[in-house]
Every structure is written in structure tokens, then in C-alpha cells.
Amino acid sequence: MFVSLNWLKNYIDLDQLSPEELADKITKTGIEVEGIEYIAEKNSNVVVGLVESCEKHPNADKLNLCQVNVGDETLQIICGAQNVAAGQKVAVAKPGAVLPGNFKIKKAKLRGTESNGMICALQELGIEEKFVPKDVADGIFVFPEDTEIGVDALPLLNLDDAILELGLTPNRADAMSMLGVAYEVAAILDLPLRLPREDVHMVEEEAKDYIDVEVEDTTLNPYYGAFVIKDIKLAPSPLWMRNYLIAAGIRPINNVVDITNYVLLEYGQPLHAFDYDKFDSEKVVVRRAKENEKIVTLDDQTRVLSPDYLVITNGKEPMALAGVMGGKDSEVDENTTTVLLEAAYFDPAIVRNASKDFNLRSESSSRFEKGIDPERVKRAGLRACQLLEKYAHGKILSGIVNVDGLDLTEKKVEISTSKINNRLGTQISTEEIGNILRKLHFSYENNDEVFEVSVPTRRQDIVIFEDMVEEVARIYGYDNLPYTLPQGDAQAGGLTKQQELKRFVKNYFESAGLSETITYSLTSKEKAPLLASDEILQDAKETVSLAMPMSEEHSTLRLSILPEMLSSASYNLARKQTDIANYEVGTVFVSKEETITEQPSERLRATGLLTGDWVTHEWQEEKKAVDFYVVKGILTGLFEKLSLAVSYKPVKKENMHPGRTAKLYLNDREIGFLGQIHPQLAKDFNLKETYVFDLDLDYLMDQYEEIPNFDRIPRFPTVTRDMALVVKEDVLAGQIIDTITKAGGELVKDVHVFDVYQGEHLEKGEKSIACSILYLDPERTLKDEDVEASYQAILSRLQEDLDAKLRS
Amino acid sequence: MKEKLQELEKEALLKVNEAKELKDLQEVRVAYLGKKGPITEVLRGMGKLSKEERPVIGELANKVRENIANELDGKKSTLEAIELEKQLENETIDVTLPGRPVQIGGPHLLTSIVGEIEDLFIGMGFEVREGPEVETDYYNFEALNLPKGHPARDMQDSFYITEDILLRTHTSPVQARTMGEYNGEKPVKMICPGKVYRRDTDDATHSHQFTQIEGLYVDKDVRMSDLKGVLNRFAKEMFGEDREIRLRPSFFPFTEPSVEMDISCKVCNGKGCSVCKKTGWIEILGGGMVHPRVLEMAGYDPDVYNGFAFGMGPERIAMLKYGVDDIRHFYINDNRFLKQYHKA
């Protein structure tokens, strides 16, 4: 909503406040002023001048040489406009004037002749092209004959105005009118209001002899008022009205249309003027449209209708799409002499149907949709009649022909001083509350500290006690509310164990060298299942897709975080960021249904992506590319911190390197995988050798237990025995370690591989793995024979199970 | 003999003094104090001396030996120190060469912001609650006083999966769920951070996925001044003690009265600049007193309980705090962006 301050000053005395001060007060009290626009600079040196003579420029056909009387002097001005003529009163920018766009007017010579200023068109004075009335769009602007010469031209064109742009929340439909804004500002500033009066002189002839009204469904159209105005003379509307319309962002057309628009802006009540003769009927019938019924609207579009929409008909055909737009067939034009004026109340929902389906958001529909003031409907019609009489030569026929089922009773809301103060935390007195209600122009009955407030019909948003709390609070001033802290029983806030653990896991990854990413949950249908962990794929019947995606790229919920991480890595590589070590913790969305009927289950995953160099310390010749074991080391560290015994098994998985991928198990349950992505997939994403992991974080966190007891520091010495074995090359280190652990007995505390060798001195197809076994007896010093016995047991088991022999 | 010894002493001390290296000293030691050295020689000839002279010369010879030995030891440590100094000199390295880099990652900027806000509200007694990102229409809209047909829940604004299931457009459903879980029987004091989704075309200021943190406090006798106090404390801790806050009336279907909170612009200190659109204020969050319908639907008696709620966008806060100029930075995950915010 654009509010012209000059217009607003007709209702309320605002001269002691600057536009900025006013805007600040309005914003703080409830309606955000999103901007203040000044059309022109002040003192811009633009005055009214009389063109005393106008001749062709001696050296240029298309230019006119004018002598213009600007009051204290006569200026010679060269003007290129076609419509300039002697006797006109025009807007003259004198030398020194600064026009919008920082256009400075100077004395100049044009084709050898002096020019001392400029005769201006409205566009040049700062009025947007789209608001300039068509009759003056192609040339200079001409003032009415009775305009005084030499006076400042800007106020005459309302260019000294400041326009406030109000950002209205949906509840404040009441401020979609100048009167509504006037009530608001009067309440804020506690100033008296001057409201317009709808004084209409009606002629003897009666409207009911011309028109009748029939409404099919009064819930959709509780009020329809028809006025008949004869002897209309179509002409431009008065300058002040055109100025206000332009300020509000509406292009002036002619006096009849301008008056309906003016009243729409002033009262917030949309009106519609039909050409009575073209309406071609003595009866208005308001009904739902019929299936496939058609209407050509004022914008020349043919609209195909259905019973979802309400239409105004002449008993036969639709003449207007109710509340949205009039029909072309009954449009007011230069031949119009009799006007049928409509002032009605239409149901918000049925208006919204039409404006939404036909994408016709008009000044009219936006007001009906939000709910207009029922009390102002008839008055707005009268106000328009008053103006039509004055500015369009209209004769107002007696009587309003109407169907009236509007409920104008004011809602009652009870408030009390104590309840208001309890809710706000304030100590506002009963007297002050009464004062606030008076400022708002709300009437009330007051008994001790209890108020029964009658809410004016213009404030449809106020229904319950809480709504009145807000009214009192905002006029009292949110700034004046005290700062307090909740007085309820203090409870300790905090994170749950799971939330703490999640933070721990994230911190771990970060200290291990990984940077966190946050990627989109919505990906393409193709990418959604890519690299998803097998236990996820087993549960997911279908990927979950949006009904109406905005793009294929973000159409489907992910089953794995990895595809979007691959895309991020790809983005980085394309920008020469080749060393990437990322992790992400987030949900994937698993539905067991083929057709979705319930929410998918959301599973928390921890994923990682590493590529490029892991360690780069070149001048000391230390450089290590990321490999499987770098990533495995990170995961092993995590599981150690969580005291979880996770095992790794080689696996073949789609899109993963067949020889460098491991599945992870915890308590015999699959918890994810780790490995190198298939070089072909890497190529598809323009990536080099890339490693990823994907873990079931829900289950990992679920299995975590806080260590219950202190683990005593050993008091007795440990013994280490090394064992170099030769085995077939397909024997896994994990198998050897498992065998040693199982065969070695309780004394074996740790086994680790310290060498792996293949090549010279070994048979083809063989490899050597050297392990170090750590023995400890927590109760006593180890005896050699115990260690030896265990060692021998291990050897023979290794021989039996894995065909391993000691390397000689 | 006496003269001889004195001469030898003089000679030896001179040589000790002239020694440049440890091996020179060793030569002097062998030459003068060794078994074949001149002092031993002198002592060997003592047999020829008289009984009276013998102890005198003996004593003198020992004294000479002792003096030379002392001098040798002294010189030795001097030379050793010089030698060590020389050796260390040769071990000199270029301390300006770069050290071995330590690979340390870090959190995403949004995680840091969310964590900071969580900790701040935890300090004020709030718990942190989470909920599903794919929600039912009931929890996302209806339970929050947004009945079907309400303009704010236009199909165009949300990502629906079915008519009844959609990606949550805010984290408020977590509030509705928590209140439902508490069965209308005890106070609720919670914040709920999380991802939310809206049908917006991604550009510098819009993202179809973003983060939200909402807060809710429901108890008996909650006052609007409590909301003001809590938000004030949040704003000062988050943006600095010197920031001023102001509340403005606003409108949300789930609160009444509703507020929007601004903080004074850091760039211009409230004087007005392009960042704050010349107003001196920057909008930071919305909130209000929980609408009685919302309480009622969640099973709380609005005649007994009331409360306040608020919601904010960590992306916006990060953009204001760090001057991040494009919301897409948060989701593109450019390495250089991610690593900028790993600092303490």
C-alpha cells in the first residue's frame, strides 16, 4: 500500500512531523514502513509559465522557439514537444533546476539560438511512464487555465509529496485504505480526525425505475447496492485527484473510472461503474457462473468460467467477474451518459478463486480477498456519487437499489486491567487503557477495571482477548514493555545424551582433519539412491519424490548424502581445490512403501569424502595421497573412542572399486561401508581417486555405552613376541589377527601387523605378514613357559586354519 | 733439578696456553705428564739426590704435575665449549622454512552459529528438541492455527509429497509435537533447530533449503515482558552488548500478540546505511505470545497455560554477523568458504 502524505493530510494534521519521524512511529506501532519515496527534490526551480508566443525555430523544423512568462521574467526556451502552443500554462524548469535522474538544467544554445530552461513533460518531472495519463503522455503537461503564473509547479503536481510504502501483514486489511491509515495514524499520534461526509443531492427521478437487483446466494454476496447516475460528461478528472491516484500507483483514465479508483483507495471499498446503456438490462443478477460460460474482461482476455466463480450478470450474460474485473461489453467510454454504479460485499474465498485461477490480482480483488469493512460499502457508493456529481456532471437518481444481508453489529471483546497487565508484564492503569481505546476510536463500557470493548467493523482482525492485548500493547508501545526473565520453576537446560554424542562425533571428525559440509537433502531422482549403503537400500522400496518439484535437480529426497558431496567435490576440483577431506552428518529418507502414505523414516548418517593429498609437506619430501587406510584409520579412531568393536569385510558394491571396498559390521549388523569409489563414477563427476564412507550413526550412538569402571593401569611388565608368517596371498590380515587372538588365550592383549611383504625370496602367490603379539598377565609377572605355550598354540592353529608357516 | 722442574712447568704451561684443539692438549699431557715424560724422568733421577733434597724436589715435582694437570683440565673445558659451539653452529637450520602442517578440519559455519545459539538458550534453561524433516500437514500447519485454505499455506509455497505429507516449512511442528508429548501437563521450554524447505528459487537471498531455530516457552503466567527479556539477552550475547533491540508488532497465525525484533545496525550504528535500508535497524527474528488455539490443539488449557514462541534463521544471522553476501555459499561447500570459518 502506497500512502501519499499530502493525501493523508486531508484527514489529519501532520505538519509537525517529518515523513521519517512519522514512518518510524508507524513502524514501531504495527505497520512496517518499508520505504519513503520522494518524487522530486525540494526547491527544484520548476515553476508555472505562460507560453506567450511559440514559433518554429529558424534553423530546425522540429523545434519550437517559445517566449515563456514565468512571472518575474520572460524566458526564451526551445521546446521539442509537438503539443506546445501559445496561451498554454506549462511547467518550466528554470536554469539551475535539478530534475530527477540528477538532470541539471543550464542555459544552452540549440542550433545557434539561446534556450534558457525547459518546458517539462510529466515523465521528466519524475512521474513513472506507466502512471502518466494517456492524454498527456506524448508531450508537455498543460495546467488548467486558471493556474497562477510563476508559482512553484511541484505542489500543483503533488511532486512535493512523500510516499510511504506500507508492508501490510495479512491481518491489517483495515489499512488498505486512506481512512484506515488515518485511523491508525490518529491513534498513534493521538490527533483528531477529519473524515469525509457523503453528502449527495439526489434528483427526483428514482433509481428503482431503472434497475433491480437479485442475488442468488447472499452468503457469497451479502450486500449488493446499485446506484444510477445520469447525464455523465466523461472528461479527465481534476488535477488533484489525478495526482493522488498517481501517488498511489494507479494511472488516471477518466473522471468516472478515476472516481471509483479514488474511493477504492480512500474507503478501501472496490466499486465498479457499468455503462448503463451497454448493460442492456433493468436487472442485475448476481450468481455463480455456469460451466463454460465466457466473459471478455477489461484486459481483452476471454475467460472461460465455472461455478467456482461469482459473476454479475444482466440476467442473461456475465457483465463482470465479481470483485475481480469488469467486462469489456459494459465498459464506461467517451459515449457513456448513464452509469450503473456497484458497491458490493463479496465473499473473500470466491473472489480468491477467480483472482488465483486467472492470475488477476487487482486492487479490487486484493481487498475483497482480505475482507473489507461491511459498514463502509454503502457509504463508499454514496461518496462516489458525491464526486460524480461534482466532477462528472452526474445527476444522482434517488434511492439505492440493494440486497442487504450484511451484519454490521460490532463484536464485543472483554478485557480487564489486571488480565492485560498479567499478560504483558506491565502496570498500565485502568485510566490509561481507557485512553488507549479512545485513541483507537473503539467504544467500550467500563465497569471498575473491566472493559467491554465494541470492536469497529473495520477491524475484522480483532476477535479474541489476545487480539485486544496486542492493540493495547502496541499503542502503549512495545518499547515501553519492561525486560523480565521467566519466573517459572527454574529447570536445567541441556543437551540429551544423543545430542552430546552427535556433537562428539562431529568434533572427532574435525580433529581428525575433516571439514564439515552441509548439502541439499533434495537431489535428482537419478542421484538419490547412488552409493546408498546396502542396509538402506534393502529397506527403501522407492525413493521419495516431490509431487511438484521446482526442478529435476532437486526433486527427490536422498538415500545417501554422498551424491551431493560428490557434486561439491566436483565443484571444488573445477576450481583447483584438489585436496578435499569432508564429512557430513545428516538424515536420509527411507520409505518402505511404493506409494507414499506415511512419513518416511529418517536415518541419521555420518558420511565422508576424501580425495587428493592427505599430507603435503613438500620441502621435506613428505607427501601422501589419501588412500583406503587413511580413511580406515579415521574410522577406527572413532570406533575406539566410542569403545565399539567394528569389523571390516571386503565387499563388492555397485559404483565402488571391486577390490577396495569394505563393509562394516557391529554386533553382526551392517553399519555402512568404506572404500574407493569406482574410477568410472569418479570420472563421471570429474574426480580423481576418491574415497568415501557412510555410517549408520543412529545405531552407532545407540550402541555406545559410557565406560562404567576404571580400567586399572597394569602393575606387571608386558612381553612382546614377534611372528613373521608366510601365507597365501589371499589370506587377509584380519583372519590372521582373529586366529591369533582366539588361539593365544587370555594373556594376549594386543596383536598388530608391523610388516607386509611380497616379492623376492618368496614363492609366487605367497606373502609374508609380520605380527607383534603383546602379552600381559594383570595378576602376576608373566612366566616364559606360559608365553611359549600360547605362542606354540597360535602357530599350530595358524598352520591348521590358514596354512601359515613361520618365515625362515 | 729444581730449576729443571720449574723450567718444565713454565714450558708445559706455555704449550697448554698455546693449544688450539683438544688433541694439542692431549699431546701436552702425554709429553709432560706421561710415563716417558720429562717430569717422570726428573723423578727417576731423584736417587742421586741427598736425603734432605729428596722430599723437597718430590714435593715440587708433584706440585708441578698438579699445576700442569689443572691447567690442562681448565683449558680442556674451554676448548670443549668452543668445540661444541662450533658443532652447534654447523647444525643451524632455517627457522623461517614452513613447519609440517597439521591436518585439522572444522565445523560448517551454520553448525557453529546453531551451536552458539543452542548453548546460549541452554544457559537460560531451554532444552534442545529435534523432529522429522518430512512432516504431516497437521503438524506443519493445522496444529499451528493454519487451517486448510489459509493463504499462508498455499501449495505453491511448500514442497508436498502427497496431499498430507510435505517437507516442513518451519521447525514449529517440533513445538507442536513436544507439547503433545507433554500432554498439557507440564511446562515446555525448548528450542528446535533444523533444516526447513520452501518452494523458493535459489538466488542470493533465497534458498529452497535453509535452517531455522525456533523457541517455545509454555508455563503458567508467562508474560510478554519475559519474551522481551529473553530475546534481549539473546541479541546482546549474539551480536554484542552495544547493540540495541526493538520490538515491533507483526503478524503470525500462531502467535498473538506477534512481534518482530530488530537490532540496531552494526554497520552504521543506527544512523542509517544501505545495509539497513536507511532505517538504522535490521530485522533479526519474529515471535510472539502463543496463540490460544495452538495451545488448545496441543492439549494445553489456554486459561491455565500461556507462553511465548520465536523463530530465527541462522543463515541470516551468519550473513549479518560475517557479511556473507550470498545464501548459496552455505550449500555449495566451496573449500575456501568452509575453511574460512574454522578459526577460533
Ligand SMILES: [Zn+2]
Ligand atoms: Zn545501517
